[in-house]
Amino acid sequence: MNLDQGGNSLDSQLLRKIKSKQAIVTVIGLGYVGLPLALRCLTCGFKVIGFDTDQNKIEKMKAGQSPIQDISDYQLQEVLKQNHFSLTTNGGDLKNADIFLVCVPTPLKENYEPDISFVKAAADIIFDCCKEDCFVALESSTYPGTTKQVFGNFNEYKKIFLAYSPERVDPGNEIYEVKNTPKVVGTDDPESYKIAKAFYQSIVDKVHIVTSTEVAEMSKLLENSFRSINIAFMNEMAEICEHLKIDIWNTIEAAATKPFGFMKFTPGVGVGGHCIPLDPMYLEWAAQQAGHSSEFLNLAHRVNKGQPQRIVNNVLEILTQVDKPIKTSRIVVYGMGYKGNSSDIRESKSLEIFNLLYLLGAKVDYIDENVKSIIACDGHSYEGITIQEVTSDCDLLIITNDCNQCDYQAIQSVDVLIYDVINLLKSKRKNVVIYGKKDSYQNCQNFQKESLSI
Ligand SMILES: NC(=O)c1ccc[n+]([C@@H]2O[C@H](COP(=O)([O-])OP(=O)(O)OC[C@H]3O[C@@H](n4cnc5c(N)ncnc54)[C@H](O)[C@@H]3O)[C@@H](O)[C@H]2O)c1
Incomplete structure (x- = not known):
């Protein structure tokens, strides 16, 4: 008709x-x-x-x-x-x-x-x-x-x-x-x-x-489940690459040169906001109501949900390598919105990392021009600091988000150890450890031994 x-x-x-x-x-x-x-x-x-x-x-x-x-x-x-x-x-x-x-x-x-x-x-x-x-x-x-x-x-x-x-x-x-x-x-x-x-x-x-209205409803869940699964897959790939001592970032760049059949996703701290962590669960629930459980949706949910803890485990490994107990560490999280350029902290995985480190006893600050303050897990409000306030008493700067206002030069020039979860800096500097790039972990020792040089 x-x-x-x-x-x-x-x-x-x-x-x-x-x-x-x-x-x-x-x-x-x-x-x-x-x-x-x-x-x-x-x-x-x-x-x-x-x-x-x-x-x-x-x-x-x-x-x-x-x-x-x-x-x-x-x-x-x-x-x-x-x-x-x-x-x-x-x-x-x-x-x-x-x-x-x-x-x-x-x-x-x-x-x-x-x-x-x-x-x-x-x-x-x-x-x-x-x-x-x-x-x-x-x-x-x-x-x-x-x-x-x-x-x-x-x-x-x-x-x-x-x-x-x-x-x-x-x-x-x-x-x-x-x-x-x-x-x-x-x-x-x-x-x-x-x-x-x-x-x-x-x-x-x-x-x-x-x-039908159902097709339209389903299309939204498909879009966001697609993102959730692909992001989870890249987080999993980062883990595989770390174990195999292969650089995930070079691997993705290489695969992305294929002009068809590949869509670029990158690893990070997991998924946040009001959509991608939630919508696949709506879909999973609907599937279950109809007598089917989706292995893909559940697996992606588990991988993305576990990502902040995985990043914190890596932080603990990095701090151990520089002989710094977590309880006396000062850590700054760069990025707080659920994604770069966002003031929205619903389901923010940066906030989760902040809280996990705080609960382990670290003194934690954050930088995000878009997020003026947060309520941490202790119920207190914390205001963000600036990159200029990151001084040598900071043991680790963790980069979790990109943003338009990023002052790359200021970040590059801080004289502290950096854990770059999203490979924002694409840096070869001796003070930068990169997620998904196991050989960069030796920069922890380099950082202790050597003065900064490119
Ligand atoms: N935020 C996004 O990026 C995004 C993108 C695409 C789709 N969505 C979807 O859009 C919907 C809304 O998301 P959002 O991010 O705009 O949420 P939001 O929390 O920013 O805004 C929702 C607003 O609805 C109001 N509200 C709650 N109950 C109400 C009621 N009964 N009558 C009138 N107002 C009421 C709240 O006070 C709030 O101001 C959600 O289903 C979300 O999944 C969000």
């Missing part, structure tokens, strides 16, 4: 409103995903209501303070001046909305099962306030079937159009933003298809329509 021809609402009121940008869009959940999406809708000419249950966040936003790094305070203030963006915590303010985009968290419970309580809470709010013939799109990452499960029964009470469209935003990415990242959209009936297609085509450059 040609879906563009199907149904009878081609000229429906909502389609006309979308095409003329008269439709009012509500974004539910104004975080890393929801806020950039809201601003994109505004840029494209829609009026937008931003709804969030966090009163404090809404108050700050009304005062012009952006909650996320990718949107500056100035950008938010300029948008608010135009009076097309209203902010609220009150569900009653949403009754005129034509479109609801749901961008709430989808965390894991302690037992690694999906927690879709935020999605259900958002659905309750929409159900209470939405009018007939509105369009609801779930954008939160979740297991296949969630959209139907949570929103499917709306139609028994009032007619809505429904879609799932996974959010692919990559915080900190200066090339790909909402506009130019192709949007996968899945619907389950011809009318929803037409509405969803018209709406998303009006806010992004390229829309890829799939045959």
Whole structure:
């Protein structure tokens, strides 16, 4: 069936409103995903209501303070001046909305099962306030079937159009933003298809329509599981290379010269953030519900989860080689966001390394211009230091992240032992030990014996 021809609402009121940008869009959940999406809708000419249950966040936003790094305070203030963006915590303010985009968290419970309580809470709010013939799109990452499960029964009470469209935003990415990242959209009936297609085509450059909400949900889990597995594989490769005394970094560079059939991933401290550590567990849970357990997903999860401890074990080996007991060591972790250029420390493996070293008795500091302070495992708040504050009383500088503001020269010139987990410096200096390059561990002794030289 040609879906563009199907149904009878081609000229429906909502389609006309979308095409003329008269439709009012509500974004539910104004975080890393929801806020950039809201601003994109505004840029494209829609009026937008931003709804969030966090009163404090809404108050700050009304005062012009952006909650996320990718949107500056100035950008938010300029948008608010135009009076097309209203902010609220009150569900009653949403009754005129034509479109609801749901961008709430989808965390894991302690037992690694999906927690879709935020999605259900958002659905309750929409159900209470939405009018007939509105369009609801779930954008939160979740297991296949969630959209139907949570929103499917709306139609028994009032007619809505429904879609799932996974959010692919990559915080900190200066090339790909909402506009130019192709949007996968899945619907389950011809009318929803037409509405969803018209709406998303009006806010992004390229829309890829799939045959059901489940395919769209699954595609997001596939993308992130693919990353999780490949990153885990490279972490495993680093371990294999260390045992075989082969340089992992040269190995990857060599393999990456193949112009087809190889995609470059590199080892590191594991995976962090709100997506890659969680989404494969959503998929594993869904598979288990259907009577299948995935060896790949579980193995990748285990390898990535164990990576901070593996790095800390290596740190202990390095410190032993320079006769420094961990309990009296001063260690600085370079990188704290879950990835470079990010202030987001959810599931940050650098933070985990910080805490593991702290619990072993080391005095630990961190450097990350994007992360002003952290709450460590002792419940206390710690502020980051600068590379200039890394003096010779520091026993080890551990590099866990890259970032745009990295002062390579300043890092290179510190007179301390460096453990470069991500091979950031690509250094041949005598004070740098590189993860996945076993022969660089002899630099521990070199560092003790020799003055720094290239
Ligand atoms: N952060 C990313 O890089 C990223 C990328 C792609 C997809 N995702 C997915 O997008 C979803 C949102 O992630 P995020 O990083 O933006 O989360 P976030 O924590 O930054 O933002 C979520 C917001 O939703 C609000 N909220 C919670 N319950 C609510 C409710 N019932 N009604 C209204 N607001 C509510 C919270 O107060 C918060 O402000 C998740 O499913 C995540 O997996 C995130």
